[in-house]
Amino acid sequence: MPTTPERSPEEGDTLTRRLATLWGVILLVCGVILALQLRHGLPTDTRLTAMLPEDRQSPLIERAADQLSTGFEERFVLALTSPSLRTDTESLARQLERTTANAQDNGSPLLDDLDWRDTDLAVEDPHDLLGDYRYRLLTDDLRNAIDDDGGESLVDPALRRLFSPAGDPQPVDDPFGLLDAWLDERDGSRIQAHDGLLTVENNGQRHALLIGRLSSHPYDPATQQALTRTLTTFMSHHPDTTLMRSGLVFHAAAGAEQAKREITTIGLGALTGLIIILLAVFRSPRVLLHLLLPLATGLLFALPLTLLIFGRLHLLTLAFGASLIGIAIDYALHLQCHRASQDSRWPIRSLLPGLTLGLISSLMAYLAQALTPLPGLRQMAVFAALGLTGAWLTVILWLSRFKLPACPHTRTLAERLWRWTTPRRQLVPSVAAAAAALLILISASSLTVDDSLQLLNPSPTSLLEEEQRVQQLMDSDTGNRFFVVEASTEGELLSRLADLGSTLTTWQDEGTSLDYDSLTRNVPPYERQDANLARVNTLYGEPLETLVQRADLPEATLERARSRLSDVPRLDLSYWLSTPLGELQQRLWLGETDNDGVAATLAISNVEDATLDGRLTELADRHESVRYVNRADHLSGLLALWREHIAWWVTLAIAALVPIMIWRYRLQAWRVLTPPVGAILGVLALFALTGTPLNVFSQLGLLLVLGIGLDAGIFSVEHARRPSAWLAITLSTLSSILAFGLLSFSKTPALHYMGLSCLTGLAIVWLLVPWSRPKAASLHRETAYVD
Amino acid sequence: MFRHWLLLPVLLPLPAVAFDLDDLQRRLGDIPGLEGRFEQQRHLADLDAQLDSHGSYRYERDARVIWQLEAPVEERMEFTPDAAENIADDEAGNRRDAQVASLFLELLGGDWQALDEHFDLSLEGSDEQWHVTLTPESSALKERLERIELRGGEFLERLELNAANDDELRIEFFEQQVIVPDSGDSGEAGHADDT
Numbered sequence: 001m002p003t004t005p006e007r008s009p010e011e012g013d014t015l016t017r018r019l020a021t022l023w024g025v026i027l028l029v030c031g032v033i034l035a036l037q038l039r040h041g042l043p044t045d046t047r048l049t050a051m052l053p054e055d056r057q058s059p060l061i062e063r064a065a066d067q068l069s070t071g072f073e074e075r076f077v078l079a080l081t082s083p084s085l086r087t088d089t090e091s092l093a094r095q096l097e098r099t100t101a102n103a104q105d106n107g108s109p110l111l112d113d114l115d116w117r118d119t120d121l122a123v124e125d126p127h128d129l130l131g132d133y134r135y136r137l138l139t140d141d142l143r144n145a146i147d148d149d150g151g152e153s154l155v156d157p158a159l160r161r162l163f164s165p166a167g168d169p170q171p172v173d174d175p176f177g178l179l180d181a182w183l184d185e186r187d188g189s190r191i192q193a194h195d196g197l198l199t200v201e202n203n204g205q206r207h208a209l210l211i212g213r214l215s216s217h218p219y220d221p222a223t224q225q226a227l228t229r230t231l232t233t234f235m236s237h238h239p240d241t242t243l244m245r246s247g248l249v250f251h252a253a254a255g256a257e258q259a260k261r262e263i264t265t266i267g268l269g270a271l272t273g274l275i276i277i278l279l280a281v282f283r284s285p286r287v288l289l290h291l292l293l294p295l296a297t298g299l300l301f302a303l304p305l306t307l308l309i310f311g312r313l314h315l316l317t318l319a320f321g322a323s324l325i326g327i328a329i330d331y332a333l334h335l336q337c338h339r340a341s342q343d344s345r346w347p348i349r350s351l352l353p354g355l356t357l358g359l360i361s362s363l364m365a366y367l368a369q370a371l372t373p374l375p376g377l378r379q380m381a382v383f384a385a386l387g388l389t390g391a392w393l394t395v396i397l398w399l400s401r402f403k404l405p406a407c408p409h410t411r412t413l414a415e416r417l418w419r420w421t422t423p424r425r426q427l428v429p430s431v432a433a434a435a436a437a438l439l440i441l442i443s444a445s446s447l448t449v450d451d452s453l454q455l456l457n458p459s460p461t462s463l464l465e466e467e468q469r470v471q472q473l474m475d476s477d478t479g480n481r482f483f484v485v486e487a488s489t490e491g492e493l494l495s496r497l498a499d500l501g502s503t504l505t506t507w508q509d510e511g512t513s514l515d516y517d518s519l520t521r522n523v524p525p526y527e528r529q530d531a532n533l534a535r536v537n538t539l540y541g542e543p544l545e546t547l548v549q550r551a552d553l554p555e556a557t558l559e560r561a562r563s564r565l566s567d568v569p570r571l572d573l574s575y576w577l578s579t580p581l582g583e584l585q586q587r588l589w590l591g592e593t594d595n596d597g598v599a600a601t602l603a604i605s606n607v608e609d610a611t612l613d614g615r616l617t618e619l620a621d622r623h624e625s626v627r628y629v630n631r632a633d634h635l636s637g638l639l640a641l642w643r644e645h646i647a648w649w650v651t652l653a654i655a656a657l658v659p660i661m662i663w664r665y666r667l668q669a670w671r672v673l674t675p676p677v678g679a680i681l682g683v684l685a686l687f688a689l690t691g692t693p694l695n696v697f698s699q700l701g702l703l704l705v706l707g708i709g710l711d712a713g714i715f716s717v718e719h720a721r722r723p724s725a726w727l728a729i730t731l732s733t734l735s736s737i738l739a740f741g742l743l744s745f746s747k748t749p750a751l752h753y754m755g756l757s758c759l760t761g762l763a764i765v766w767l768l769v770p771w772s773r774p775k776a777a778s779l780h781r782e783t784a785y786v787d
Numbered sequence: 788m789f790r791h792w793l794l795l796p797v798l799l800p801l802p803a804v805a806f807d808l809d810d811l812q813r814r815l816g817d818i819p820g821l822e823g824r825f826e827q828q829r830h831l832a833d834l835d836a837q838l839d840s841h842g843s844y845r846y847e848r849d850a851r852v853i854w855q856l857e858a859p860v861e862e863r864m865e866f867t868p869d870a871a872e873n874i875a876d877d878e879a880g881n882r883r884d885a886q887v888a889s890l891f892l893e894l895l896g897g898d899w900q901a902l903d904e905h906f907d908l909s910l911e912g913s914d915e916q917w918h919v920t921l922t923p924e925s926s927a928l929k930e931r932l933e934r935i936e937l938r939g940g941e942f943l944e945r946l947e948l949n950a951a952n953d954d955e956l957r958i959e960f961f962e963q964q965v966i967v968p969d970s971g972d973s974g975e976a977g978h979a980d981d982t
Contacts, residue, residue: 159860163840165827165958166866166888168931168950172833196904552859554836 020397027297027390033304043312060593061484061629064601067587068479074112074214076247078231079200079207079470086195088241089116089208092234096212099230110226113213118193126183129579133571134179135536135564136529142181143535151176151539155547162551171553172560176539186522191474200473207244207473218249221256228253246470251459255748258460262746270739274329277734281727282336283407290399291332294391298328301390306383310375317380321387327362327704328391330711330732331355335399337724337731340410348400354718357664359392361657361714362707368649369703377642380700384707410727417730418723427771429670432678439681443688450693451640453632455749480632481604481616484590486625488597490573494525496623500602503619513608519588519600523576533568540565597625643696650680650703657710671717674772676709679764683757697750698757701740705761708736712765716773726769733766811910811917815897820847821942823963825854832953844960846895847968866892894937894946906935915940 037043082088099110130137138146145153158176161167174180191198191209198209216223227249235243278288302321307313338351366388369381459467483500487493498520508514524532540562548557576582577589590599604616613630620628654677661669680702687694712729719725740762743755822845829838842857856862866888893901899908899919905928906921921935933949942963948956 156862160862160864162829162838163827163856163860163862164864165854165956166891169829169831169838171831171836550860551838553838554834557834557836560834 016397016401020401023393023397027300030300030304033308034300037304037307043307058627060486060590060599061627061634064482064484064590064599065479065629065631065634067590068482068601068603073218073248076212076214076218076227076245076249077470077474078210078212079244079246079473080210080241081205081207082238082241085199085206085208086197088238089197089210091238093210095230095234096210096227099226109215110223110230111212112215115211116198116209118196118198126579126581127179129581130179130183130571131173132569134174134182135568136533136571137182137524138178138532138535139181139185142176142178143532146535146539150541151535151543152546154539155543155550158547159551162553171548171551171557173564175544175547175557175561178536202473209474212247214249218247218252219256224249224253224256244466244470245463246467246474250463251467254459254463259748259751262743262748262751266739266742266746269742270735273738274735277731277738281413281731282340282410284405287336287404287407290402290404291329291336293399294332294394295328297394298387298389298391301393302383302387305386306379309382310379313383314376314379317376317383321380321383327384327388327707327711327732327736329735330358330708330728331392331395332399333728333731334715334719334725335395336404336406337410337414337728338719338722339404340406340414340724348396351719352396353664354715355392355395357660357718358711358714359388361660361710362388364656365650365653365703365706365710368653369646371649377646411724414723414727418726421726421730421770423770427674427768432670432674432772436678436681439678439685443681443684445688446691447684447688448691448693449640449643450695451636451643453635453639455639455695455697455753460747479587479603481607481613481628481630483602483604483616483620484599484627484629485602485623486593486597486599490598491526493598493600494520494523494573495527496626497600497602498525498528499623500619500626504604507615512612513606514604514612515606516602516604517585517588518602519573519576519585522582522585523571523573526570529570533565537565639696643694643699646696646699646703650699650706653706665717668717668774671772671774672710672713675713675716675765675768676706678768678772679705679709679761682764683761686760687757692756695753697753701754701757702761704736704740704754704758705765708733708762709765712769713772716769726773729769730766733762737762737766810914811919812897812899814914815943816848818848818942818965820845820966820968821963822846822966823960825961826959828955828957830955830957832955845966847966848896850968852892852895894935895943897937897943 078092080089080092093114093116096111096114097109100108142154145151154176161177162169162171162175169175170177191200193199194206198211199206200209201207214223214227218224231243231245235241275288275292278291279285282288282291299321303313306317334351334355335348363385366381366385369377370385485493485496485500487496497518501516501518501520504514504516544558544561547553548555573589577586588601588603590601593599607613613628613633616628620626654673658669658673661672665672683698683702683705684694686692687698692698712733715725715729737759740755740758743751744759746752746755822843824841824843826841827839829840830836831838840856840859842855844855845853850867852866854864854866856864892898902908902921905925906923909920911918911920917939919937921937923929923932929951931951933951935949936945936947937943938945942960944960946956946958946960950956
């Protein structure tokens with residue numbers, strides 16, 4: 001930069017010069033670290049749920065939910081329709097199989113697995129896997145048939161199996177086809193083989209299914225891009241096909257794409273606007289560079305350190321980090337406005353108390369959040385605090401050393417603004433207190449809150465509809481509702497699961513819309529397995545003799561078939577889960593618990609009526625060691641917790657600031673606090689009056705209002721006389737309003753609400769400052785603080 | 788449950804492609820339906836037992852086969868192309884059987900294209916006396932089936948199915964005659980005249 005460091009006669013100069021050099025070295029190191037971290041791109045995380053705290057009270061529920069959803073996270077389903085279904089499906093499948101996650105990384109394929117041929121879903125023949133256990137596995141129909149007449153009615157169907165040209169009779173192993181019946185009942189899939197493809201049919205329309213499993217996390221940007229690219233290319237080459245997508249990866253990609261696009265346009269928009277305003281005010285590109293330097297160094301300081309601490313950067317942190325534009329530039333603005341009006345060579349001395357207090361108050365507001373148990377909040381707080389500290393250090397150590405031209409226009413502008421915006425009357429404490437009380441009353445009486453998960457869902461409606469249609473086609477559940485069942489032994493666990501299952505089946509029979517997946521669907525409780533074997537023994541008595549006679553089978557068949565019934569092993573969970581079919585149910589198995597018991601999940605899906613949640617909760621309450629979880633409600637609860645935490649910590653931070661402000665400003669302290677507190681109360685009351693519910697993200701916006709409002713309050717009191725301070729406050733509020741005003745146009749709910757409260761809050765801050773700053777009479781005191 | 792173990796495709800129409808068995812396919816494909824008598828022998832290797840049966844059958848292209856068993860038990864069976872649900876309705880049928888039923892229909896119909904999806908096909912002999920051998924391609928199918936052989940002249944006359952567990956199924960068709968199925972008599976199994 002073409003500026004020359006000033007020489008100062010002051011004694012401390014050597015020290016500050018050393019510190020300035022040290023700061024340069026630190027930034028250099030940060031730059032190197034950041035370069036290393038960014039070799040593979042910025043490791044961002046777009047999962048809004050990643051910002052939520054872990055549920056420490058119920059790790060078992062957390063594990064159950066994780067297990068239920070991971071099955072889905074990496075999986076995706078494509079449903080393709082086309083006039084030439086076979087060739088198009090094949091071509092899409094080949095393209096997907098060829099896709100690599102990363103253009104440079106030739107070796108690593110995008111997908112672990114893609115099922116699309118009719119043979120792809122054929123796992124090891126379940127007849128071999130369950131053959132030994134078949135005499136303990138009976139379908140309800142078979143059980144009832146044996147109970148009714150000892151099984152005589154099963155002889156005719158068995159005969160048919162023996163003589164059907166399309167049959168596959170096993171007179172010794174399974175003359176009555178027990179296993180086939182069992183497996184058939186288990187196979188409720190709607191998927192049909194057609195033309196060598198996996199298809200589902202709906203309203204006469206045949207969809208080919210491609211079921212893929214990603215080799216990496218669906219939030220991995222390279223994965224998202226590779227998959228999106230392949231599908232877009234395919235669709236552009238096959239315009240007569242339609243494609244429906246289901247899977248987290250598509251939502252994650254859409255969300256990331258939207259958030260990135262918005263942050264880019266909003267960030268760039270804000271930056272462009274800011275540059276135009278600053279150029280208009282200061283009329284010097286050099287000054288502009290100096291003003292942006294704290295922002296750049298703040299980011300350079302905060303980014304690598306946040307990445308070091310947290311591993312990856314959350315997208316919301318980035319959005320929140322945009323707030324640094326407003327606050328980080330504050331310090332430099334005050335310095336430069338001051339310089340423009342005073343033409344002082346060494347202005348930092350008079351500004352240092354205000355700058356430092358501004359930093360300390362903002363740090364308190366942010367670092368208070370870092371103490372909360374919420375990982376998302378911690379990351380944002382750490383990022384903001386580091387960024388502000390970096391910006392502050394740059395202003396103090398570097399900028400104050402440079403002599404910059406002060407354009408006379410700036411001073412004129414500042415004075416004009418001052419004259420134009422200074423009200424005739426002043427706010428008095430009693431009015432301020434009364435107004436605050438009124439605002440609190442309004443907020444307390446009618447402010448509503450919203451913790452719904454919709455806030456976390458940035459997916460476009462069309463994608464959500466596609467998702468829903470594919471889910472319907474596939475009859476699949478989403479792992480949102482489930483029971484967690486605990487027991488001291490495996491046998492007891494199975495009995496409890498079966499109890500729940502039979503109640504749910506009764507409800508189904510009564511016409512309640514619901515489906516469930518339970519381990520006991522495939523592994524009946526042991527006492528039932530024993531009872532089943534006893535029934536088969538009955539069936540193998542007279543009915544088997546009749547069958548052998550009528551089919552004219554050799555006598556030996558009888559004895560050989562019966563001999564199979566001795567030493568029939570019980571089908572247990574560990575064996576079932578180890579089979580290829582059982583693998584699919586591993587998501588339901590939670591294994592050993594901390595108190596030496598075992599636990600499993602029973603997943604519920606297809607709930608159309610929300611009142612069912614109440615019945616399911618009651619059902620869980622009636623059973624020992626059974627808990628019912630509605631994941632959406634659960635997450636909502638966490639969001640609420642998050643929101644309450646923020647409110648609590650902000651209140652605490654303000655309470656802690658009051659004595660500090662009183663210590664420094666005595667009776668003028670209320671003037672410092674009026675802009676930030678007034679703005680926060682004003683936003684709350686506005687929300688209350690307009691019926692806009694408060695959510696965690698609008699509260700995050702209020703946090704920024706607090707930081708910027710405090711800066712404004714401090715500077716308006718510290719330098720009440722100076723139009724330059726007011727110009728700086730105006731500029732910093734304007735820049736933030738620019739950033740967040742644009743943010744309120746975001747389609748991502750989280751960003752929208754954050755922007756909305758920032759926009760209104762900051763406008764109120766700016767309006768309040770002229771009313772609350774000390775008037776001419778108290779100006780003498782102001783010099784007293786400084787000198 | 789999501790995954791399943793579908794092994795065989797259902798009967799499906801395919802656009803004609805160039806194929807060695809093209810002529811034979813066209814000729815068999817021209818037959819709208821057949822009825823006649825059958826004799827079936829199933830050899831169960833494990834028991835070293837033989838299950839013999841006989842009766843009459845009625846084949847309607849792309850629609851169904853009615854298998855009227857007369858001895859040793861009287862039993863009427865019906866196989867349809869997408870029979871999974873249809874057959875499951877009448878008790879003992881199950882999905883696996885339904886898939887085998889589909890295969891059975893493809894074999895009777897000489898639907899080489901559909902069969903070619905899962906088998907290696909080879910043709911020997913002449914128009915008057917042909918012999919097609921089908922060997923499974925997929926390992927899943929190989930675990931159950933070793934080989935299928937079809938012989939015939941004007942119509943399919945003999946079907947031999949060798950299972951992987953050494954069981955054998957042999958069906959002879961005779962007294963066959965072409966029928967034109969219509970909705971009127973489709974419910975009844977045709978009975979060919981005795982000689």
